[in-house]
Structure formats: structure tokens, C-alpha cells
Amino acid sequence: MRNRILILNMLFFIIQNLYSQNMRINYDMTYKEDSLSSESVTKKMVLLIHGEESKFYTEKQYKVDSLRSNGLKGFAVGDNSFMVIKKPQNSASKYYFVFRDNYKLTESEKLNWKIEKETTKKNNYTCQKATLNYKGRSWEAWFTQEIPIQEGPYIFKGLPGLIVYMKDATNSYEFSFTGLKKNYHLLEFENMQPRPIEISKEKLDKVFLDYFNDPYREMRSGNVKAKFKDEKGNDIEPNFKEMTKNTQDDLIKNNNPIELTNAVKYPKSL
Secondary structure, three states, X not given: OHHHHHHXXXXXXXXXXHHOOEXXXXXXXXXXXXXXXXXXXXXXXXXXXXXXXXXXXXXXXXXXXXXXXXXXXXXXXOOOOOOEEEEOOOEEEXXXXXXXXXXXXXXXXXXXXXXXXXXXXXXXXXEEEEEEEEOOEEEEEEEEOOOOOOOOOOOOOOOOOXXXXXXXXXXXXXXXXXXXXXXXXXXXXXXXXXXXXXXXXXXXXXXXXXXXXXXXXXXXXXXXXXOOEOOOOOEOOOOHHXXXXXXHHHHHXXXXXXXXXXXXXXXXXX
């Protein structure tokens, strides 16, 4: 019996390695920026797997990065939200873009999955249920051993098969698998500009609060040049006080992060 288990584990490891050398997995991500609103945002996301590392981010940014790697020099609009690079030993780096800076928070992610007996079909794959409590949210995930990769969206991984579907108990966040490709345009994972600044959770919170307190500091000081025009195209002087209040109101309203315990405790707006 012990030999049989050992052989099965070796087969799973070999098949997993064959699957996960270089692979692109696509997800649809639907989430609510405001937990009290019925409105949601949907983004197309990609999970790029290269050896023992993986990168999860928007398909929009992946396309921009691909163009730049092929020589694009001009301006291109990307989307760096929800970017995560996962490494061995349960290490994950999350990237936060605040105004002109890029901050990198690296943490050890210990995910205590509970695998359930319940099974169902999703995307024509036989899937098994697993549950997880992670940073203030209760998650339900469905994984399939038909794709023997211990990976999934965002920081989630470690189940005996690919996560095909996942949502939290409040229906604030949902991930749906939409397809995979065995090969993709290889890119350096940490190829973003500006180069990331390593930071602790405490200092990152301070960065968010500093931005909240004075989101237009760089413009007011003249470090960033910007022109403001009215509806007719005439130059106008910006009302920074009003703009600051509007930005602060939006930050307070749309404060429903995927890691709920990491929500920034903003003060009241001006």
C-alpha cells in the first residue's frame, strides 16, 4: 500500500512538472469596489507560470508588457491592479502603484485549506470543493485534478489541482477560469516601471494615508506639470481643495480590498 501511494505521488509530481513548465491560465475576475453597492467590475486576468514561479495580473497589462518587450517606445495605458508574483516556499510579492511610485510588499502566505468531499462539474472539469479563511474573508474554491497544477488566481495556490472557480462569502470577489495555453510570450516577471520599492506593511499603510491626506501634493508643488481646462477648452486654475475632497470621498467609499483585514483606516474627508 505504501509503495502504491509513493508511486501515485511520483506520477502526480511528474505530470505536474510537465504541465507547469510554461503556461498561461486565463481568469475572469469580478469584484465590488464598494461593499455596499450592487455594482461590480469585471477584469480579464492572466496567471503566467514559469517553472516554480507565477505571476497574476491583468490581461491588459500583459499585452502592454508584450508590446514593450517587442520594442514599443511610446505611451501605452496598462492596468497594474491585483499584481502578484508567487515564488517557492509560499512567498508572494504584491505590487501597489501609488501616483508615480511602485511599492513591493513580500510576505509568507500560509494557506490553511480545508478540502471537502463535495464534487461538481465546472467548465467540463470534475471539481472538488475546498474552503479557506484568509485575511478577513471566507472563501469557497473548486479545483480540478484533471489539470494537476497546484496554482490559482491571486495569491491562492497549494491545492492538488488547478483552482477553476473561487468566490468569497460576501460575493465581493469571484474568479472564474476561462482557458489555458501551454505556451505564452515569455517576459521577465518583475519588468515593471518604475522599479519597485521594497516596503513593510506598516510603511505601506503610511504611504496610503499620506496620499489620502494630500493626493495632489506633487501638482501643487509644481513637481508634476498639469494643465486644467473647462468644457470649452479654456485654461482654468484647479480647485485643489474640492479635488482633494472628491478623491478622499472615493477612497473611503471604495475601500473593499480583497484582503479585508488590510483595509486602510482612512479618517474623514475634508
